[in-house]
Amino acid sequence: xxxxxxxxxxxxxxxxxxxxxxxxxxxxxxxxxxxxxxxxxxxxxxxxxxxxxxxxxxxxxxxxxxxxxxxxxxxxxxxxxxxxxxxxxxxxxxxxxxxxxxxxxxxxxxxxxxxxxxxxxxxxxxxxxxxxxxxxxxxxxxxxxxxxxxxxxxxxxxxxxxxxxxxxxxxxxxxxxxxxxxxxxxxxxxxxxxxxxxxxx
Numbered sequence: 001x002x003x004x005x006x007x008x009x010x011x012x013x014x015x016x017x018x019x020x021x022x023x024x025x026x027x028x029x030x031x032x033x034x035x036x037x038x039x040x041x042x043x044x045x046x047x048x049x050x051x052x053x054x055x056x057x058x059x060x061x062x063x064x065x066x067x068x069x070x071x072x073x074x075x076x077x078x079x080x081x082x083x084x085x086x087x088x089x090x091x092x093x094x095x096x097x098x099x100x101x102x103x104x105x106x107x108x109x110x111x112x113x114x115x116x117x118x119x120x121x122x123x124x125x126x127x128x129x130x131x132x133x134x135x136x137x138x139x140x141x142x143x144x145x146x147x148x149x150x151x152x153x154x155x156x157x158x159x160x161x162x163x164x165x166x167x168x169x170x171x172x173x174x175x176x177x178x179x180x181x182x183x184x185x186x187x188x189x190x191x192x193x194x195x196x197x198x199x200x201x
Contacts, residue, residue, distance in 0.1 A: 004142070007139050007143070008146055010143075011142065011143040012146055012150065014127065014128075015146060017127075018123075018124040018128075019124070021120060022117070022120055022121065022154055023161070025116060025120050025158075026044065026048070026154060026155060026157070026158025026162075027161040027162045028162070029162075030044060030158050030159045030163070031162040033162075034162060034163065038109070039109055039112070039113050043110040043113050044113050044155065044158075045155050046110060046113070046114075047110055047112075047113025047114045047116070048113070048154065048155055049151055050114045050117070051114045051116075051117025051118045051121065052121065052147060054118055055118060055121050055122070055124055055125060055128065056128060059124075059125050059128030059131075059132055060132050060140070062125065062129040063128075063129050063130070078187045078191035079191065080115045080118070080187065081115075081184070081187035082184050082188060083187070084112060084115075084116065084187075085184030085185075085187060086180070086184060087180075088180030119187070131143070
């Protein structure tokens with residue numbers, strides 16, 4: 001029983017430690033959903049589950065000694081949220097003269113919600129891979145179950161943080177500038193922190 005609690009605690013700690021930044025992404029997505037209707041809340045939930053499942057699957061395969069995406073190039077996935085942010089910013093600039101404010105959404109569907117989740121969590125692969133390599137099958141299955149619960153907790157937290165009326169009002173008013181800016185910042189941080197730019201030079 002003590003081993004089970006230890007495994008649960010360790011898995012919860014790994015999930016929380018590697019996904020702290022995901023709370024920001026989820027909050028922005030839920031704010032966007034409430035302010036503009038895009039992406040839909042179910043798309044955010046499914047996008048999170050599919051994205052995290054993809055990261056876990058890649059890590060599990062890598063733990064078996066197979067490399068799908070070389071670690072040195074994983075940082076390029078930061079271009080996904082950055083590109084979505086640029087797209088949203090271009091839309092905001094083009095509609096400056098319009099009377100109706102453009103929607104703040106930059107992730108407008110399931111595919112983009114999955115893409116943002118994978119891009120933001122791509123660096124987690126370097127943590128999950130050695131973990132899955134050193135723990136047994138049973139512990140791995142327990143860990144994956146804890147991650148599934150963690151995704152639900154994270155989505156609920158993001159939804160709660162993104163439900164404050166005053167914040168939603170701000171996003172409705174300035175979100176067409178703020179949301180793309182946040183996504184561009186997230187993408188830039190992923191790229192710069194990965195060190196991938198130095199490898200391209």
